[in-house]
Amino acid sequence: GAGVSQSPRYKVAKRGQDVALRCDPISGHVSLFWYQQALGQGPEFLTYFQNEAQLDKSGLPSDRFFAERPEGSVSTLKIQRTQQEDSAVYLCASTQTESLGELFFGEGSRLTVL
């Protein structure tokens, strides 16, 4: 596609619900990253895929967070039993190569947990 696409753009969940956030990277991009951005803060790294392999998940805040990229293209970030502190914008980014280089970001999924 022309750019990184994320859905849904906005999600409101009740505390305790499970949510799934989708990222469609630019076609052919090898590397995919998930970041979490709280209000007024810079993005914080969550996890990184190279093709279908999850090479780094050190930024996932708890075992309620899970990410996958089974076919090396679309990725899903799943949050189980959501808590209020999970409220944030979740940004997906992709890059053409195995190393970082120039990152292309989606517009993000804004999650609000009530």
Add this chain to the structure above:
Amino acid sequence: KQEVTQIPAALSVPEGENLVLNCSFTDSAIYNLQWFRQDPGKGLTSLLLIQSSQREQTSGRLNASLDKSSGRSTLYIAASQPGDSATYLCAVEWRSQGNLIFGKGTKLSVKP
């Protein structure tokens, strides 16, 4: 701990002024540094990427410099315009990290 700091947190200038945004980082063993722009409710747009071996990069009215030894980068915006109003984020990739560490950003407002 590897950290990125941006000052000021917010800046308001009249249209036409030249301005400088500052970014500082701990640990000089960086791989690259990037400057991004973020508009409200939007994702990030990459503005300039400086490799560790480079000292500066230019794109139009933007110029970014890198001084690894002092742990600093600056983003210079010439002849600012209201359309430049946005949050500007600095991000560093360290060899040991393999991902980008972001500062909190500088929110720029250019008044007509």
